[in-house]
Amino acid sequence: xxxxxxxxxxxxxxxxxxxxxxxxxxxxxxxxxxxxxxxxxxxxxxxxxxxxxxxxxxxxxxxxxxxxxxxxxxxxxxxxxxxxxxxxxxxxxxxxxxxxxxxxxxxxxxxxxxxxxxxxxxxxxxxxxxxxxxxxxxxxxxxxxxxxxxxxxxxxxxxxxxxxxxxxxxxxxxxxxxxxxxxxxxxxxxxxxxxxxxxxxxxxxxxxxxxxxxxxxxxxxxxxxxxxxxxxxxxxxxxxxxxxxxxxxxxxxxxxxxxxxxxxxxxxxxxxxxxxxxxxxxxxxxx
Numbered sequence: 366x367x368x369x370x371x372x373x374x375x376x377x378x379x380x381x382x383x384x385x386x387x388x389x390x391x392x393x394x395x396x397x398x399x400x401x402x403x404x405x406x407x408x409x410x411x412x413x414x415x416x417x418x419x420x421x422x423x424x425x426x427x428x429x430x431x432x433x434x435x436x437x438x439x440x441x442x443x444x445x446x447x448x449x450x451x452x453x454x455x456x457x458x459x460x461x462x463x464x465x466x467x468x469x470x471x472x473x474x475x476x477x478x479x480x481x482x483x484x485x486x487x488x489x490x491x492x493x494x495x496x497x498x499x500x501x502x503x504x505x506x507x508x509x510x511x512x513x514x515x516x517x518x519x520x521x522x523x524x525x526x527x528x529x530x531x532x533x534x535x536x537x538x539x540x541x542x543x544x545x546x547x548x549x550x551x552x553x554x555x556x557x558x559x560x561x562x563x564x565x566x567x568x569x570x571x572x573x574x575x576x577x578x579x580x581x582x583x584x585x586x587x588x589x590x591x592x593x594x595x596x597x598x599x600x601x602x603x604x605x606x607x608x609x610x611x612x613x614x615x616x617x618x619x620x621x622x623x624x625x626x627x628x629x630x631x632x633x634x635x636x637x638x639x640x641x642x643x644x645x646x647x648x649x650x651x652x
């Protein structure tokens with residue numbers, strides 16, 4: 366199979382179980398959103414998928430090949446993480462020049478062009494870059510790598526709104542040109558909602574949801590209206606969340622709205638709002 370197969374991955378750190386029997390099948394050629402609260406296991410999963418960490422049990426395959434001690438498989442993946450793995454004194458332009466030694470398809474010219482567009486000083490040492498420019502440097506490395514798999518962990522950390530918008534456009538252009546597979550792990554869900562095709566929600570080290578974004582949104586709705594009418598309507602519904610504003614009650618509901626009184630109004634939830642409600646509902650069910 367072309368894509369990423371994650372089979373029964375478990376990973377513990379001391380008494381903390383970061384991943385608990387996680388299994389996923391992610392066909393190639395899509396943009397995935399890997400979502401979860403802090404500590405859900407997102408970064409740990411991406412590091413295991415690129416052989417930077419070893420699982421306690423389970424296996425991960427890229428295009429049918431195991432990632433464990435396998436340069437053929439891991440060489441297909443560029444993982445951008447919050448860690449700086451470059452030598453202390455390496456300058457940006459040196460990293461661009463040496464990129465092809467790790468990724469044969471690395472495009473030094475494209476990297477330099479993007480650096481100029483984003484006003485990234487290639488003569489600076491990587492360690493001396495601000496948080497935002499370190500993110501830009503790593504994103505440029507990822508895009509210019511031409512790796513068929515891009516795993517981006519909190520990719521826009523420290524970037525202003527203008528640069529975030531420009532970077533998202535660069536990523537979409539790369540996807541359109543190459544059909545590469547991307548996994549975006551981010552907390553800024555509203556900004557990537559229009560990019561991602563499939564969502565994976567991790568919660569407490571387990572897969573809480575995996576679904577096409579369109580299907581997930583279509584399977585939920587928000588409804589609002591006078592409290593008395595809402596209480597009657599919601600009596601037999603699968604309600605994730607309710608909130609009261611004076612005499613007005615709003616609710617996020619799983620399923621299809623079906624017939625409802627004229628006094629109520631229905632809309633589709635935003636992806637970020639739905640993510641919050643799904644994880645909150647899980648927390649409530651565990652308490």
